[in-house]
Amino acid sequence: MFVPLDKKEELSKKLKNLRCQGRRLSFSWDFSNCPYCGNCKEEYHTLNNSEIHFRNIDSSKSKAVKDISKSWLEFLLNNCKRNKKLFYFKIDYIELNKMNMEHFGFEQAVESVYNRFFRSNILGGSKYFFNRNYNKIVINNIYHDRSDSKENHEYFPWHTGYKINADHHKKVSVSNKDIFFLDSDHKYYFDKKPDFRYESQFIQLIDLILGTVRQNIYYSSKDSFKNEISMIIRPLLKSLLENEKNSYSHRYRRYSSISFFPKTSEMDKEKLFIENYLEDTRGRYYDSKKIQMPEFAVKQTRLDYFN
Numbered sequence: 001m002f003v004p005l006d007k008k009e010e011l012s013k014k015l016k017n018l019r020c021q022g023r024r025l026s027f028s029w030d031f032s033n034c035p036y037c038g039n040c041k042e043e044y045h046t047l048n049n050s051e052i053h054f055r056n057i058d059s060s061k062s063k064a065v066k067d068i069s070k071s072w073l074e075f076l077l078n079n080c081k082r083n084k085k086l087f088y089f090k091i092d093y094i095e096l097n098k099m100n101m102e103h104f105g106f107e108q109a110v111e112s113v114y115n116r117f118f119r120s121n122i123l124g125g126s127k128y129f130f131n132r133n134y135n136k137i138v139i140n141n142i143y144h145d146r147s148d149s150k151e152n153h154e155y156f157p158w159h160t161g162y163k164i165n166a167d168h169h170k171k172v173s174v175s176n177k178d179i180f181f182l183d184s185d186h187k188y189y190f191d192k193k194p195d196f197r198y199e200s201q202f203i204q205l206i207d208l209i210l211g212t213v214r215q216n217i218y219y220s221s222k223d224s225f226k227n228e229i230s231m232i233i234r235p236l237l238k239s240l241l242e243n244e245k246n247s248y249s250h251r252y253r254r255y256s257s258i259s260f261f262p263k264t265s266e267m268d269k270e271k272l273f274i275e276n277y278l279e280d281t282r283g284r285y286y287d288s289k290k291i292q293m294p295e296f297a298v299k300q301t302r303l304d305y306f307n
């Protein structure tokens with residue numbers, strides 16, 4: 001996910017305020033400052049402060065978590081209606097089953113492949129979304145969800161930024177090459193310095209996007225609520241993956257991109273590390289995919305009741 005620095009504050013506040021499921025005007029982190037103190041209850045307020053994590057959002061979850069997830073996804077779709085987009089995202093799926101990994105320790109190989117695609121995602125996304133309108137693209141900071149295997153990796157925590165700078169790309173450079181690894185629960189930062197509560201919310205948004213996209217494509221869970229929220233972003237996926245034309249198709253493409261690697265049915269892992277192999281995207285990735293999750297009607301009912 002790419003967030004222009006001059007949009008960061010607006011995006012942070014938007015996500016925060018969507019946590020208030022009352023009149024959806026404003027949310028405060030602590031209950032004592034809740035603008036709806038009269039109508040709000042501490043237990044509800046606390047639930048609105050929950051971490052949003054797709055894996056745990058199933059039918060049994062609190063109404064607050066469900067409603068926030070829905071609101072965030074609806075907000076994501078509406079991002080295309082704005083002239084000035086608040087964020088951009090690019091997802092690359094790597095199909096390891098097509099890659100020849102046998103000569104490498106599997107776990108290590110996965111890590112180095114991840115590192116390789118992480119860089120190509122940042123470079124590719126920067127160019128794809130911003131090339132048209134900017135002569136220089138400076139990546140200020142890079143954030144990543146907490147992960148022991150990546151934080152302790154020999155070169156992952158600094159290599160992407162270092163390598164992008166060392167390659168002297170015409171347009172893209174990185175100011176701070178050291179990745180920030182963030183806790184995905186924003187509440188962790190309430191008494192910490194530096195305070196990354198807003199960035200931590202972005203990690204939650206990414207998780208929600210990844211979860212619902214995966215659910216649509218691979219139909220990995222049968223949970224009815226997971227199906228329900230995944231339907232919210234289906235219009236975007238229909239146009240990105242199945243090339244369905246609707247009035248927003250071209251706008252979706254301006255802030256989102258999903259691709260799959262490799263295009264060929266088999267692939268030698270060594271090729272990945274050939275200079276600029278992935279950056280030359282012609283014929284390497286493909287982007288049409290059948291959505292496996294069936295259509296689910298969003299449950300809705302209206303009744304007149306007489307007794």
Ligand SMILES: [Zn+2]
Nearest residue numbers: 034036040045
């Ligand atoms: Zn409240």
